[in-house]
Amino acid sequence: MNRKIRVTVNGTARAVEVPTYRTLLDCLRNDLGLTGSKEGCGVGVCGACTVLLDGKMISSCIALAVSADGHEVTTVEGLAGDERLHPVQQAFIDAGGFQCGICTPGQVVSAKALLDANPNPSDAEIREWMLGNLCRCTGYYKIIESIRAAAQRSRA
Amino acid sequence: MTFTQECVIAVERERLWDFLMEVPRVASCVPGVEGVEAIDAKSYRGNLRVQIGPIRLSLHGTMTVDEQDRAAWRARMRAEANDRRVGGGIRARMSLTLAPGEGGTRLRIETDLAILGRIGEFGQPVIKKKADALLEEFAQNLGSKLGQGG
Amino acid sequence: MRAFEYAAPRTLDEALAVLREHGDEARVIAGGTALVTMMRQRLVSPGYLVSLRDIRGLDRIEADNGGIRIGALATHRDVETSPLVRERLPVLAETFRRVASVRIRNMATVGGALAHADPNQDPPVTLIALGARVEICGTDGRRALPVEEFFRDYYESALEPGEVVIGVVVPQLAPASGAAYVKFLPRTADDYATVAVAATVSVDPDGERCRAARIALGSVGVTPIRARGAEGLLAGQRFGAELLRGAGEAVKGAVDPLSDHRGSAAYKREMAGVMVGRALTRAWDAALVSARGTR
Amino acid sequence: MAHRIIGKPIGRVDGTEKVSGAARYSGDVSVPGLIWGKALRSPLPHARIARIDVTRAKALPGVLAVLTAKDLPGILVGRRMFDMPLLARERVRFIGEKVAVVAAADPDVAEEATTLIDVEYEDLPAVIDPEAATVAGAPVVHDDPGAYEGAPAERPHANVQSVLRFKLGDVQAGFREAARTFEHTFRTQLAHQGYLEPHAGVVAIDEDGRVQVWASNKMPFRLKELLSHALQLPQEKIRVNLTPIGGDFGGKGSLMDLPLAYHLARVTGRPVKMVMRYAEELMAGNPRHPSVITLRTGVSRDGQIVARSVRALFNSGAYAAFKPAPSVSLGGASMGAGVYRIPNLLIESFCVYTNNIPCGHARSPGEPQMVFAEESHMDMIARELALDPAEFRRRNLLRDGDHLANGHHLEHVRAGDTLEAALKASEYSEPKPGPWIGRGMAMTHRHIGVGFTNAVVRLGTDGRVTLRIALPDTGTGAHLVLRQVVAEVLGVAMDDVEIELATTDDFATDSGVGGSRVTHTGGRAAYHAAEKLKAQIEAEAAKLGVPADSLAAIARAAAREGRTLEASHFYDAKAHGAVTSFTAQVAEVAVDPQTGQVTVRRFTTTHDVGTVINPLGHQGQIEGGLIQGLGFALMEEIKTEEGRISTLSLGDVKLPTIQDIPPLTTVILEDPVGPGPFNAKAIGEGSISAVAPAIANAVADACGARILDLPITAEKVYFALKEKERRP
Structure with missing residues (x-):
């Protein structure tokens, strides 16, 4: 019960044949070789698998690959431009917004979506938007600082 | 997890006892049970179909009567059943006691139920609730069947 | 997950036909947050999946007879951010905002969540308090029923085989009325409620007595419930601590919670009483503001 | 001495890879021909395996191998005590124990196949409760644990894995001296480390028989030794390749599924990847031990502690295999003495076998449990004595020259300074802003880790420096610290030092990551290697007559003569007991009297530390540990x-979210006396252990409810308040 799907991933059109039961996350990681998105909890709670589907954050671990057919997916690998990190990525480095890094792809994808939607978020807005991205290393303080710094940098 | 159900069935103790000790007939009072057949004098096999929300279980297994003590009006049995599709099963130990009750016989069923494997990932509280409801229905069916003079 | 057939029809009729054809083996998928999770856990293994995502027009949120009609495919985030909802029924936007995280709200649909019939969800509680109706469509036609009658048991709804939820219609609040949703989260901010209460209160023109109230609770049993007993106590009464205590006691008697990781049945029962008081107080305050506005 | 680079808040060296998704964790490793392994686990806590039938699983299209214990050698594995089979043999001892393993090219097919394996079990009586496990006649989890390799000799009961004892003075005599004696019992819960990367590993067997391993394991050399034992292969046949680790917190030091991945690779001839689902992590990871701890303290008339006895029972579950310490116990038990001078002390700690999930190490193994009990106990005594908890602590704090429970003599004791700084920063003595608000404090201290580490420092002809190490990156920022150390010594810019990761082929041994050791051991190895290289550079410069900072020219000159300027150092840190780091924390909480809900309004954490090498990373360690x-x-x-875990997802086991963190004040008391490079100490395990007792003490202060068992849920506080109403 395989199906051929066409997905634009990080701006590139891709066609891939997958079993219907393939999650979008496994499709990205195993079929397309994009291992930046991670599987943590596997039930949509931790956010390590966050990608953008048509610009909106989703949990790719509980999305079927077939449901992305004809849509656009942005993963962490698609954030940086040529040779240059996205301001959110740079801010996470400068402000210590990660440690082990396993949740970081999901964090930066979510933070990018936040700043796209709201370039000047308050701390409360950052906390509300980022609620679904768990981090076990940082205690979140520096994630908030990173997003604040990225917002500031984008405004400058 | 353990539960206790009690109900009064409007028949005398001897009649209820005799009914209860005939496993295939009793099993027909359990909602969802089908195809019960004897393996030997003490054990039986059969299926239990049960739906817990979106999860449909088809449990296939055995039941063994470990003790029938008519003098004490007590019987013990155990059931083991598995669902292949979901990957998991149940184990239950049940103890039935009969005592005189107002207007009939008081049946007390004590159950110690274990949920095995993946089924448990759905959430034990729900399953407990379901099992509770199932046993309650069983007691009702029993009552009505015997009440009908069955 | 186990292998299954997948169809993504473009019309509702087509979807219904596929559902009828495949009977018990088929399941409807919309946002998939609940279904795919259970499929991954192998608790549910449908042979056929019918996706509603490609059906046009099912995601509309529109004005309807002074109230709002929300299409089944609208996501939780759509409802939360809808200017129409925010303007006419801010309590509904607020309720949807309390569901999980933005990411899950982007995925989960209104119809999918209703059909999932999980008694721990937020939206059904407020929908019941607001007197909303679910619209259901099957091959034999359409029907609608109050949300409070839609939930039948743990994860079981009134949907018949072959039927799908196509929308929910929420009436506007009566004049001089207020509504509130209170979600009690004693553990983490992203949890399901330990107890959730939604209440609407209408005040008399004098602003001292309660004309009518509706109260609904979630996470207190196998379905979300409406607390009619407590509602009855409130009608025509003067608002105050005494009345709230009475309502709380009535609710405690009406709920039948399950003990789980979010609290024991005994604790949830107590909290149902406390949260009803809080929800009524907030709804009352909002009703007074509304009454002043109308005067 | 002023430093150029040490003490600067520099961002992460591995940053680009991690923020861009390029970092390859072990679960991301892909090699040609890769297939997937999945395990079938026991649904019963204790049972005899009567029969296993794999026929249907093997017949499933796509299945490449199905293995059960009879296909494997009867090896027992462990980190110190070897008591765990690769797959259950004859008997299962906990729900989640692996019974069979399947390989298939598609992970979903492998998973499907596990459901087609038929296992017939015969129930055995299970023992779930650790207190019940040690009474006479209790069901025995292992028939003869003393026979296991690495088993401690002392065994008062067949279900006791290990006994750990600390003694000072004469405890009985001490209690006779006491004016008053207090005794309280505390309990702590089973808790997962919470790393978001489940255990993952890839095993590939090269054509020449070499076994290549990529694993989420922080001790590559120990892993090689353990694999050599488990697979019955010489160590040189095994190569562990280093990958970043997605969170460790003590949990990533065991073999986990690697031996099974090897055997699947062996029988299929394909590389095998095994990744645990998070549900498997929660039922069969190696979580933090639950505990039951009783403290008894005798106090003199003037509020001095004169004697204390402590009895700790740690529920270790079905196997001792996950505990790495030679004692097969949890060192945190020694914290029963707290940060106090206790002349007469007896701590007895027991790790107990039960038919539960086997427990392992978690950040500060044993300490959050013991410190919760000990520091709650301290406050309860202070309240009974009508003393301010700060004052009671002050009277008993450790001082220079005092002994710790483990016998170490202490120097540079800053317990008092740390406490006072915390009290000041938290405004502990100020009036509280309202009713139902309370403040509570707790203290702890932690040693600086020891071990042995290699570092090789090489000067490239481009003038850049390479630091070669075999320490995996678990996310603590250690690689950055090591880079800073090298840059400082050699006088080069941070960007001119890069890390090159070695494999286990490249050094003889290395103790790896863990136990708050890396800044110390890795830092000192890097420091000494860099010093040696510096000497070489200076000698070369003198020979060439160029300034010593003309690094590229010096390196090129050496290269022309066929030489590479390179220096290595193997640093073996011996136990350094004289210096520890003190922590004092103050929580301010509000309790909702109607619900029992506790809100932490603000939190103050104070740390007595050595030289801070990287303030950004240092603070990150404090914040992360604190939120854990x-x-x-x-x-x-x-x-x-009954041994069945009912919270099998992160939707049920709730980790703190970004909305659950309190406003935080951190106070750092820097005192350059540590054994690490530039007199650094350790920080990774300093902030976690005192949080729970600080909050428990604050809750008691706010509402009078004393919670003796973790976690402090709203429900527990609510019913404690009800109880107080009933019996004031």
Whole structure:
């Protein structure tokens, strides 16, 4: 019960044949070789698998690959431009917004979506938007600082 | 997890006892049970179909009567059943006691139920609730069947 | 997950036909947050999946007879951010905002969540308090029923085989009325409620007595419930601590919670009483503001 | 001495890879021909395996191998005590124990095949409760644990894995001296480390028989030794390749599924990847031990502690295999003495076998449990004595020259300074802003880790420096610290030092990551290697007559003569007991009297530390540990019912979210006396353990409810308040 799907991933059109039961996350990681998105909890709670589907954050671990057919997916690998990190990525480095890094792809994808939607978020807005991205290393303080710094940098 | 159900069935103790000790007939009072057949004098096999929300279980297994003590009006049995599709099963130990009750016989069923494997990932509280409801229905069916003079 | 057939029809009729054809083996998928999770856990293994995502027009949120009609495919985030909802029924936007995280709200649909019939969800509680109706469509036609009658048991709804939820219609609040949703989260901010209460209160023109109230609770049993007993106590009464205590006691008697990781049945029962008081107080305050506005 | 680079808040060296998704964790490793392994686990806590039938599983299209214990050698594995089979043989001892393993090219097919394996079990009586496990006649989990390799000799009961004892003075005599004696019992919950990367590993067997391993394991050399033992292969046949680790917190030091991946690779001839689902992590990871701890303290008339006895029972579950310490116990038990001078002390700690999930190490193994008990006990005594808890602590704090429970003599004791700084920063003595608000404090201290580490420093012809190490990156920022150390010594810019990761082929041994050791051991190895290289550079410069900072020219000159300027150092840190780091924390909480809900309004954490090498990373360690402590205090719990874990997802085991963190004040007391490079100490395990007792003490202060068992849920506080109403 395989199906051929066409997905634009990080701006590139891709066609891939997958079993219907393939999650979008496994499709990205195993079929397309994009291992930046991670599987943590596997039930949509931790956010390590966050990608953008048509610009909106989703949990790719509980999305079927077939449901992305004809849509656009942005993963962490698609954030940086040529040779240059996205301001959110740079801010996470400068402000210590990660440690082990396993949740970081999901964090930066979510933070990018936040700043796209709201370039000047308050701390409360950052906390509300980022609620679904768990981090076990940082205690979140520096994630908030990173997003604040990225917002500031984008405004400058 | 353990539960206790009690109900009064409007028949005398001897009649209820005799009914209860005939496993295939009793099993027909359990909602969802089908195809019960004897393996030997003490054990039986059969299926239990049960739906817990979106999860449909088809449990296939055995039941063994470990003790029938008519003098004490007590019987013990155990059931083991598995669902292949979901990957998991149940184990239950049940103890039935009969005592005189107002207007009939008081049946007390004590159950110690274990949920095995993946089924448990759905959430034990729900399953407990379901099992509770199932046993309650069983007691009702029993009552009505015997009440009908069955 | 186990292998299954997948169809993504473009019309509702087509979807219904596929559902009828495949009977018990088929399941409807919309946002998939609940279904795919259970499929991954192998608790549910449908042979056929019918996706509603490609059906046009099912995601509309529109004005309807002074109230709002929300299409089944609208996501939780759509409802939360809808200017129409925010303007006419801010309590509904607020309720949807309390569901999980933005990411899950982007995925989960209104119809999918209703059909999932999980008694721990937020939206059904407020929908019941607001007197909303679910619209259901099957091959034999359409029907609608109050949300409070839609939930039948743990994860079981009134949907018949072959039927799908196509929308929910929420009436506007009566004049001089207020509504509130209170979600009690004693553990983490992203949890399901330990107890959730939604209440609407209408005040008399004098602003001292309660004309009518509706109260609904979630996470207190196998379905979300409406607390009619407590509602009855409130009608025509003067608002105050005494009345709230009475309502709380009535609710405690009406709920039948399950003990789980979010609290024991005994604790949830107590909290149902406390949260009803809080929800009524907030709804009352909002009703007074509304009454002043109308005067 | 002023430093150029040490003490600067520099961002992460591995940053680009991690923020861009390029970092390859072990679960991301892909090699040609890769297939997937999945395990079938026991549904019963204790049972005899009567029969296993794999026929149907093997017949499933796509299945490449199905293995059960009879296909494997009867090896027992462990980190110190070897008591765990690769797959259950004859008997299962906990729900989640692996019974069979399947390989298939598609992970979903492998998973499907596990459901087609038929296992017939015969129930055995199970023992779930650790207190019940040690009474006479209790069901025995292992028939003869003393026979296991690495088993401690002392065994008062067949279900006791290990006994750990600390003694000072004469405890009985001490109690006779006491004017008053207090005794309290505390309990702590089963808790997962909470790393978001489940255990993952890839095993590939090269054509020449070499076994290549990529694993989420922080001790590559120990892993090689353990694999050599488990696979019955010489060590040189095994190569562990280093990958970043997605969170460790003590949990990533065991073999986990690697031996099974090897055997699947062996029988299929394909590389095998095994990744645990998070549900498997929660039922069969190696979580933090639950505990039952009783403290008894004798106090003199003037509020001095004169004697203390402590009895700790740690529920270790079905196997001792996950504990790495030679004692097969939890060193945190020694914290029963707290940060106090206790002349007469007896601590006895027991790790107990039960038919539960086997427990292992978690950040500060044993300490959050013991410090919760000990520091709650301290406050309860202070309250009974009508003393301010700060004052009671002050009277008993450790001082220079005092002994720790483990016999170490202490120097540079800053317990008092740390406490006073915390009290000041938290405004502990100020009036409280309202009713139902309370403040509570707790203290702890932690040693600086020891071990042995290699470093090779090489000067490239481009003038850049390469630091070669075999320490995996678990996310603590250690690689950055090591880079800073090298840059400082050699006088080069940070960007001119890069890390090159070695494999286990490249050094003889290395103790790896863990136990707050890397800044110390790795830092000193890097420091000495860099010093040696510096000497070489200076000698070359003198020979060439160029300034010593003309690094590229010096390196090129050496290269022309066929030489590479390179220096290595193997640093073996011996136990350094004289210096520890003190922590004092103050929580301010509000309790909702109607619901029992506890809100942490503000939190103050104060640390007595050595030289801070990287303030950004240092603070990150404090914050991360603290929020783990907060989760342990208020939210997290793996719930079990008769050995069955009922919280099998992160939707049920709640880790703190970004909205659950309190406003935080950090106070750093820097005192350059540590054994690490530039007199650094350790920080990774300093902030976690005192959080729960600080909050428990604050809750008691706010509302009078004393919670003796973690986590402090709203429900527990609510019913404690009800109880108080009933019996004031």
